[in-house]
Amino acid sequence: MAVVLFISVFLISACGLIYELIAGALASYLLGDSILQFSTVIGAYLFAMGIGSWLSRFLGKGLVARFITIELMVGLVGGFSSAILFAAFAFTDGFRLLLYVIVTIIGILVGLEIPLLMRILKERFKFGDLVSNVLTFDYLGALGASLLFPIVLVPKLGMVRSAMLFGLVNAGVALWSTYIFRSQLGRLAALRGACAAVILTLGVGMVFADRITEAADNGIYADDVILAKTTKYQRIVLTKWKDDLRLFLSSHLQFSSRDEYRYHEALVHPGLASLGGARHVLVLGGGDGLAVREILKYPQIEAITLVDLDDQMTDLFTKHPVLSGLNLKSLSSPKVKVINADAFPWLEQDRSYYDFVVIDFPDPTNFSLGKLYTTAFYRLVEKHLTRDGLCVVQSTSPLFARSSFWTIAETLKQTGLKTWPYHLYVPSFGEWGFVLAGHGEFQYPVDTLPKGLRFLDAKSLPVMFQFPEDMKPVAVEPNRLNDQVLVRTYDREWRDIAR
Amino acid sequence: MTQMNADNITTNRRQFLSAALAGLSQKGDKQVTGGFVFESQNLGHLIRDRKAFQQPAHREKVPVVIVGGGMAGLSAAWRFGKRGFKDYVLLEMEPDAGGNARWGENEVSRYPWAAHYVPVPNKSSVLVRELFEELGLFRDGRWDERHLCHSPQERLFLHGRWQEGLEPEIAATKNDHDQYKAFEQRIAEFRDSGQFTVPLELKAQLSVLDQINFRDWLKQNKFTSPYLNWYADYSCRDDYGSASEETSAWAGIHYFASREHEEKGPLTWPEGNGWIAKRLIEKAAGHIRKNEMVRRIERAGTSWRVVTSKTIYDADAVVFAAPSFLSSYLIEGGDKFEGFEYSPWLTANLTLDRMPEEKGSELAWDNVIYGSPSLGYVVATHQSVASRINRSVWTYYLPLASEAPAVARKRLLGMDWGTWKEYILNDLERAHPSIRQCVSRIDMFRNGHAMVRPVPGFLGNASRLQAAKGGGGLEFANSDVSGISIFEQAQYRGVLAADRVLRRVGRR
Secondary structure, three states: OHHHHHHHHHHHHHHHHHHHHHHHHHHHHHHOOHHHHHHHHHHHHHHHHHHHHHHHHHOOOOHHHHHHHHHHHHHHHHHHHHHHHHHHHHHOOOHHHHHHHHHHHHHHHHHHHHHHHHHHHOOOOOHHHHHHHHHHHHHHHHHHHHHHHHHHHHHHHHHHHHHHHHHHHHHHHHHHHHHHOHHHOOOHHHHHHHHHHHHHHHHHHHHOHHHHHHHHHHHOOOOEEEEEEEOOOOEEEEEEEOOEEEEEEOOEEEEEOOOHHHHHHHHHHHHHHOOOOOOEEEEEEOOOOHHHHHHOOOOOOOEEEEEOOOHHHHHHHHHOHHHHHHOOOHHHOOOEEEEOOOHHHHHHHOOOOEEEEEEEOOOOOOHHHHHHHOHHHHHHHHHOEEEEEEEEEEOOOOOOOHHHHHHHHHHHHHOOOEEEEEEEEEOOOEEEEEEEEEOOOOOOOOOOOOOOOOOOOOOOHHHHHOOOHHHOOOOOOOOEOOEOHHHHHHHHHHHHHOO | OOHHHHHHHHHHHHHHHHHHHHOOOOOOOOOOEOOEEOOOHHHHHHHHOOOOOOOOOEEEEOOEEEEOOOHHHHHHHHHHHHOOOOOEEEEOOOOOOOHHHOEEEOOOOEEEOOOOEEOOOOOOOHHHHHHHHHOOOEEOOEEOOOOEOOOOOEEEEEOOEEEEOOOOOOOOOHHHHHHHHHHHHHHHHHHHHOOOOOOHHHOOOOOHHHHOEHHHHHHHOOOOOHHHHHHHHHHHHHHHOOOHHHOEHHHHHHHHHOOOOOOOOOEEOOOOOHHHHHHHHHHOOOOEEOOOOEEEEEEEOOEEEEEEOOEEEEEOEEEEOOOHHHHHHHEOOOOOOOOOOEEEEEEEEEEEOOOOOOOEOOOOOEEEEOOOOOOOEEEHHHHOOOOOOOOEEEEEEEEOOOOOHHHHHHHHHHOOHHHHHHHHHHHHHOOOOOHHHOEEEEEEEEEEEEEEOOOOOHHHOHHHHHHHHOOOOEEEOOHHHOOOOOHHHHHHHHHHHHHHHHHHOOOO
């Protein structure tokens, strides 16, 4: 009997320490400055325990029932502490306040546990033995918890589940106590019912812990997530803040509806407006249909072929009311043919010629994407261009990734094409660059730009082709399949500026 | 390195653990199918045991017979074609020619069964350049990047994660880095000395470096870094199938010092050197006779009689392109080829229905696991230009280098498919914990005599020098005559034998 009682001490002590560690670790993880977070969390927690110990004197009759109630409360608050804090960080501004409120509540409850238990047990043991045993098991529990937490719990279960697991332990101790002390308890059924309810709640929480984390992750996007979809290829997330829609592919920003017109007008019009006779256009990437929207502003265009890997992406931008509103239902135009395929192999088997090719791929963040920026790929594109045809390549930032930008230009040059690099400012991206390339000559369009553009006009267009001192060309090697220098350069340059 | 024994123990422990965990894993392991391919050991043993056979009734007179359809035999045929000589047959014992460049194909990819790349040839490799230009690999003064190995070329699994490149970086000390640099320096000096060429016959001469093994040479030169020693041993196993202490220091250095790359390579294809073999086979179309095993070769006056399971050929000259040691069983009173050792290899092609999880740098072409007895695996789909690869074939290479070839050969042939399957999956599981949920098929090729070993003293080996000299209308063409089993040597010996034969039959 004595051993069983002291094991309870061991367990509740371990639970108390786990909640403290979780609060400290979560605060460090989400807010940074771990010294400050751990110090204040431990301080607040110990102080709250002191309050609990002091408050214990006001509890008189029915000590066992009160002890069981306290265990259940600790189990519930402690068990859900980590989930609540995660959600608070993702969805509210009140994380810090809530952190200390929760730490204080748990601290007070845990501070009540040991004094109550000692008073319950004082009849059964000599005072000296009791103090000695209770404190011994209390400290042992602390040791167990502090070792378990970093080695097993965080790596295997994560913080949300770990807290719930220990909530279950508290509730278990409560249930167990209804058996050990049944002689001192009235209303046994009600107490056991409460225990069962808490255990059930925590159990359900454990099962759905994944969803809680995921929901909280979504909350980490600054704005409201109005659509989230995981496809075979990427995670598509659409956020909205006032009238600003932002599309993220695998957490990389693709566009903001407030300034995407700058990007897409600059991508399409300098090249296409200079080609009076363009009839056939190919768009590689660009499944959002925004480049196609711009291309459709030329009535003489007869056919647009759009090749994008992800069918769910093109589906969304064809059918979703908000998204197809953004591209003015461009993907439903009878002139547009949407093909879902891997661009490089698709182009290898394609036998058509195009007057204008828009290449709008994600940045070369890895070797798989880097293949789409190689001399081999551009040679293939070159073979599909008509004699006077042009292609334009989204080429990352000439300011933040200057060598990367000029590497893309140099790679295009290697295929024998002439190149005309240019750049503009897109607020949500920063300074951005494109490279126009073709067999023949390129002349700035004067009166062929479509009506109603919001950004480009014939007078300011040539200015984009001027590069100031900090974006001027640098000497670089071309990017080739067998030596993808671009991926390394890009990685280095963006890492240098990322915070 | 004697890692095999240690590995057997870990195999058992892993099997035990994986069995214990099987009940816990959410997704069960996939059912893996497959088997052994090209099981021609029994055919080979017919020759070894000089089993009696029925004398064929059919008789044919043909000026030149090429024995063996590997790279050497096919290169001899290529040379004949270039010289306009058509009066020859090429006899291949297997259902398909190609030898060590044979390849396979399934619904996912083509894949190699042995040799899978050729380094970008130097200017001194005249014949290789001639062939590669003919095959369109070198055009307008530039190597076609489609056929050069795409980035990233190599990665190494070390201390729980993949790193780019094969030079160990993780936990490497300053001393390690200093030694890599010093080693590179020595190699550069050897390269500049001009004695390490491809083909090696251009310059090779007796050398004290050939008197000791590569490991001792490293030790004598104070190269003590365990990482560097691992890399040297790996390189020997990769090119020669033998550990560094079984490899001539001259050959070990040749691996590093013989090439000065004018382009980042190597040249490679999904089906490995099968890409080259296939084109050479097409060029020799009409001359190749498959499933025709040579049973005896006899001298008949100044000419030769080649007896196969189907035909007796009366020939003026023979190009013997099969492994040279076989000639001692086929030719009455033939040379014994003393000191010739051949490495046994296991090659496995694993079909993956999805790509496994992993930690560290991106999947490369050549993926090496540090400390493994295997060489790791090569990805057959690596040369694809697609951005998304969902299914693949991986070629797993295991030279049985840790024990004497005869012992290793016994083990190679003694273990059944299921045991080898576990061995392979356990090895890959270190780097890819979920590999068992990805692999649906494993086909294996057990090659008892995969390649000759350049053991210490091979440069001065009397049988080798005798065979290399040739003469008498029977010319040895296998790369083992050079002592190094690589494509360039096979091609060189094949062409050399063809030229000698052409002189003998009066065509120049």
